[in-house]
Amino acid sequence: MKSKQIRETNELQLRIGPYKTTFVGTEISRVSTLGEWQNYGEILKRVDEAKQWAIGDWLVDGKRHYGDGLYERAEKIVNIDKASLGKLKSIAERFELLLRSNNLTWNHHYEVASLKKTYRPETGKWKVSDELDTDKIQEFLKRAEEEKLSVRELGNIVSQFKANQQR
Structure with missing residues (x-):
C-alpha cells in the first residue's frame, strides 16, 4: 500500500514526443519518427546517468541536515549498498x-x-x-x-x- 501511495503522490513522468514514461513503463501515443526514437533513447541514457549525480547530491544534503544513520536509511530507500552510496556521495561532494x-x-x-x-x-x-x-x-x-x-x-x-x- 505504501508503494502505491508514493507513486500517487510523487508521480514520475517523462514526456517527449509520442513517449510518456511513468513508474511502470512507457506509453506510446503514436508512431514515432526515427529521430524521435533515437532522441528518446539518448534521453533515457541521460536519465540513468543523472541518477548517480542525483543520489550523490541527495546524500550530501542528507548528511548536512540529518547526519547519523544516513547510509542505513538511504540504503533502505534506494536499495543501493552502503559502499556504493559512499562512492556516489564522495563524487558529488568533490564536484560542485x-x-x-x-x-x-x-x-x-x-x-x-x-x-x-x-x-x-x-x-x-x-x-x-x-x-x-x-x-x-x-x-x-x-x-x-x-x-x-x-x-x-x-x-x-x-x-x-x-x-x-x-x-
Whole structure:
C-alpha cells in the first residue's frame, strides 16, 4: 500500500514526443519518427546517468541536515549498498554542480576524482598531498571532452599520470 501511495503522490513522468514514461513503463501515443526514437533513447541514457549525480547530491544534503544513520536509511530507500552510496556521495561532494561537465559521464568524473596535488618538501623528493588538484582535474576533464575520450581511455591517462607523480 505504501508503494502505491508514493507513486500517487510523487508521480514520475517523462514526456517527449509520442513517449510518456511513468513508474511502470512507457506509453506510446503514436508512431514515432526515427529521430524521435533515437532522441528518446539518448534521453533515457541521460536519465540513468543523472541518477548517480542525483543520489550523490541527495546524500550530501542528507548528511548536512540529518547526519547519523544516513547510509542505513538511504540504503533502505534506494536499495543501493552502503559502499556504493559512499562512492556516489564522495563524487558529488568533490564536484560542485558548476564543475560537472554535461558532455561527460559520472564515470569520467569518478576517474579523475582522486587526483591530488604534489609538493616537494625540503628533502627534495616529490610527495602527493591530501589536497585535491582541482586544476589538474579540470584539465583532464577538458581533455576528455575535447578528445571524446572513453572512460577507459581517461582512466589509463590518469593512471599514467599518477605513476609519474610517484617518481
